[in-house]
Amino acid sequence: MAKDTLTVTDNRTGRTYELPVEHGTIRAADLRQIKVGEDDFGLMSYDPAFMNTASTKSAITYIDGDRGILEYRGYPIDQLAEHATFLETAYLLLFGELPTRAALDEFTHAITHHTMVHENIREFIDAFRYDAHPMGILVGTVGALSTFYPDAKEVDDAETRKLQMTRLIAKMPTLAAYAYRHRRGLPNAYPDNDLSYSGNFLNMLFKMTEVKYTPNPVIEKALDVLFILHADHEQNCSTSAMRGVGSSRVDPFSATAAACAALYGPLHGGANEAVVRMLNEIGSVKNIGSYVERAKKGEVRLMGFGHRVYKNYDPRAKVIKKLAYQVFDEVGKNPLIDIAVALEKIALEDEYFVQRKLYPNVDFYSGLIYQSMGLPMDIFPVLFAIGRTPGWLAQWDEMINDREQKIARPRQVYLGSSRRDYVPLSDR
Ligand code: SDX
Numbered sequence: 001m002a003k004d005t006l007t008v009t010d011n012r013t014g015r016t017y018e019l020p021v022e023h024g025t026i027r028a029a030d031l032r033q034i035k036v037g038e039d040d041f042g043l044m045s046y047d048p049a050f051m052n053t054a055s056t057k058s059a060i061t062y063i064d065g066d067r068g069i070l071e072y073r074g075y076p077i078d079q080l081a082e083h084a085t086f087l088e089t090a091y092l093l094l095f096g097e098l099p100t101r102a103a104l105d106e107f108t109h110a111i112t113h114h115t116m117v118h119e120n121i122r123e124f125i126d127a128f129r130y131d132a133h134p135m136g137i138l139v140g141t142v143g144a145l146s147t148f149y150p151d152a153k154e155v156d157d158a159e160t161r162k163l164q165m166t167r168l169i170a171k172m173p174t175l176a177a178y179a180y181r182h183r184r185g186l187p188n189a190y191p192d193n194d195l196s197y198s199g200n201f202l203n204m205l206f207k208m209t210e211v212k213y214t215p216n217p218v219i220e221k222a223l224d225v226l227f228i229l230h231a232d233h234e235q236n237c238s239t240s241a242m243r244g245v246g247s248s249r250v251d252p253f254s255a256t257a258a259a260c261a262a263l264y265g266p267l268h269g270g271a272n273e274a275v276v277r278m279l280n281e282i283g284s285v286k287n288i289g290s291y292v293e294r295a296k297k298g299e300v301r302l303m304g305f306g307h308r309v310y311k312n313y314d315p316r317a318k319v320i321k322k323l324a325y326q327v328f329d330e331v332g333k334n335p336l337i338d339i340a341v342a343l344e345k346i347a348l349e350d351e352y353f354v355q356r357k358l359y360p361n362v363d364f365y366s367g368l369i370y371q372s373m374g375l376p377m378d379i380f381p382v383l384f385a386i387g388r389t390p391g392w393l394a395q396w397d398e399m400i401n402d403r404e405q406k407i408a409r410p411r412q413v414y415l416g417s418s419r420r421d422y423v424p425l426s427d428r
Contacts, residue, residue, distance in 0.1 A: 012036050025054055044411050051308075054235075056243065056402065060093060060394050061234045068312035068359075072232060073097070081319045086227040087111060087197050090169055090390035093232055094397065108197075114170035115191035115200065117141075117178075118148050122188060125178050130185065134379045135264040137179040138172075143257035145171065152251035155400055164252045165393040172389050173197070176382045177204030183376070189213070198224040201386070206374070218330040219373055222323055223383075226366060229316040230384050232391025233362075234309075238262035238269065242392040243399045247408040252396055259392045260385050266303070269384040271363035272370070273377045275304035279336040279343075279368075288343050296352045304364030305347060311357035320365040327369050334372045340365060 006019045006026055019030045032042035047053040062071045070077040073092050080089050084098075091099040091107050099107060121141055128137050146152060149167065154160040174191060181188050181204075189207035191200055199215040201223065207213035233239070241262035246255040263269035278300075282291050294300045307314060328334060344360055347353045367380050375383070399405050 008034070010034050010036075023054075023057070028053075044413075046413055050240075055240065055408075056235065056399065056405065058234065058395070058398060059096070060398060061232045061391070063234055063309050065307070065309035065311050068310060068315050070233070070315045077229065077315055078319055081225050081228050084228060085196075086224045086231070086387070089228045089231050093390045093394040094165060110166050111170045111197065112191075112193050112200075114167050115174050115193075117145070117171050117174050120148075121145070121175070122178060125175075125182050128179075128182060130183065132179075132183070134176065134179040134183065134382045135260065135270070135385070137182070138175055138382055138385060139257050139260045139264065141175045141179070142168075142172075142260055143254055146251045146253035146257075149251070149253065152253055155246075155249055155251065161252070161397055161400065165390075165397065168252060168256055168393060169389050172386045173201040174204060176379065176386055177201060179382065180205055180375075180379055183379075196220065196224070198227065216330065218327065222327045222369060223373070225323055226320070226369065226383065227387035229319060229362060229366075230387030230391075232388070232394065235395075236268070237265070238388065239392055239395050242396050244408040246396045246399055247405060249407075252393065255396060256389065256392055259388075263385055263388065264381060269363075269381045269388070271303050271361070272367040272380040272384060275340075275363055276336065276367040276371055276377050276380070278303045279339050282339055282343070285339055285342045288339065288346055292343070292346055292350060296350070302343070302347060302353075302358070304360055304367075305353065306356070306358040307361045310359060310361065313359045314361040314364075316362040317360040317364055320362065320369065321360075324365050324369050324372075327372055331372050331374075334368045336371070337365075337368055340368060 004021045006021055007016060008019065009016045013036055015034075017034055019026045028045045031045060034043040035041075045053065060073065062074070063069065072080060072089065073096055075084075075092065075098070080092075084092075087108050088099060088104055091104060121144060124144055125137060125141060128140075145167075149164065151160055152164045178188055186208075189204045192203045192207075192213065193200075195203055195213075195215065199220045202215040202220060203213040235243075238259040242255050242259040245258040246252065266274045278291075282288060291300065292302070295302045324334075324337060328337065344364070347358065353359075363384075366384075367377065370380050370383060371377065
């Protein structure tokens with residue numbers, strides 16, 4: 001009868017071992033019993049970049065990369081994008097269920113009343129150069145927030161964790177808007193508690209001399225949907241940073257600063273900015289062919305294409321592409337969309353991309369929307385960070401509560417010099 005085990009034979013010794021199989025995995029620790037002698041440390045698994053290693057069990061987000069499926073707590077991303085708000089989705093990610101009206105009102109009230117940051121943070125941002133990249137400012141200011149909330153160190157207290165998670169979700173848009181206004185040499189626009197989460201973000205970005213800012217409802221809704229689409233994505237690079245740094249039991253502000261730093265990279269959240277720079281470099285549809293040839297030679301990457309998990313069309317990219325045209329109807333068409341659509345078509349018919357299952361990902365079209373909203377390219381990754389904050393925090397909270405988790409500390413395969421004695425400088 002079939003058993004949930006794996007039988008392996010170590011041909012170095014002829015011994016056979018039976019390893020339990022659970023959730024389609026074997027425990028790497030079960031390999032340690034496989035030795036060639038008593039003083040042998042035992043077998044380890046070797047998996048650079050964790051291409052085939054599960055670092056945790058999780059109940060938050062499910063992705064089927066082959067079928068292009070993404071679900072938050074079991075709810076399909078396209079349904080949440082169509083029917084939910086971002087704060088409703090954030091609540092779902094954090095607490096596991098869609099909120100009742102009363103719970104959503106309470107959560108929204110809490111977030112709304114934590115959007116302010118200490119004035120020292122505004123002064124801190126003023127000290128950055130005028131042309132400082134907003135992601136660099138975000139990494140610095142999120143980390144700095146930890147110095148204002150020493151109670152955040154009490155990571156084993158559930159109520160304290162909930163308060164810090166509320167603070168972080170509430171304050172990310174404020175930090176992002178402050179970084180943008182600093183870049184533009186504009187005075188800060190303070191939060192307006194009468195507005196929605198996304199409406200208030202637009203207020204803090206774009207309010208000028210008018211007494212009260214009124215967000216464009218089409219832009220406000222589009223931004224809210226974009227935040228939903230970016231809210232979580234299981235164990236991606238920045239979430240792994242959040243979990244890894246958080247496993248040392250540091251406060252969540254410091255762990256989130258590490259996650260922001262990981263997201264900053266052009267292979268991760270920085271890709272939405274890199275896509276628009278790439279489309280500008282291509283310049284026109286007639287140049288696409290030569291650019292694709294350069295990508296196939298490895299000279300450049302098609303930014304916004306490819307994914308470690310999705311070997312099908314990223315379901316988020318489908319929603320964003322549709323959303324882009326809705327925004328363009330409101331604010332005017334972004335001319336780069338024609339290059340993007342043509343590039344997608346050419347790439348999806350080219351054997352190089354087909355063979356490697358390289359499809360547009362979440363970053364391919366999002367930047368075109370942000371640009372049409374009047375935002376500068378270098379703030380695009382910051383918008384990704386705002387959306388991803390509830391996901392980072394939900395994953396962090398799950399890690400803190402997971403009795404199987406300990407401080408993250410991988411092993412290595414050492415291939416360096418064997419023991420040797422110090423050589424005095426005079427003898428070198
Ligand atoms: C995000 O993990 C997540 O979930 C991330 C994310 C999230 O929500 O958190 O989904 C958000 O980060 C999306 C990805 C954004 N990044 C980009 O768009 C940058 C461009 N894409 C790539 O650099 C790449 O596709 C990655 C980083 C996304 C995935 O890289 P992998 O899984 O390590 O794949 P790889 O680099 O080993 O590539 C496999 C092959 C290689 O060719 P060969 O060596 O087999 O000949 O595909 C090629 C690569 O050269 N390839 C590309 C390519 N992506 C992969 N060739 C041209 N253009 C590309 N974009």
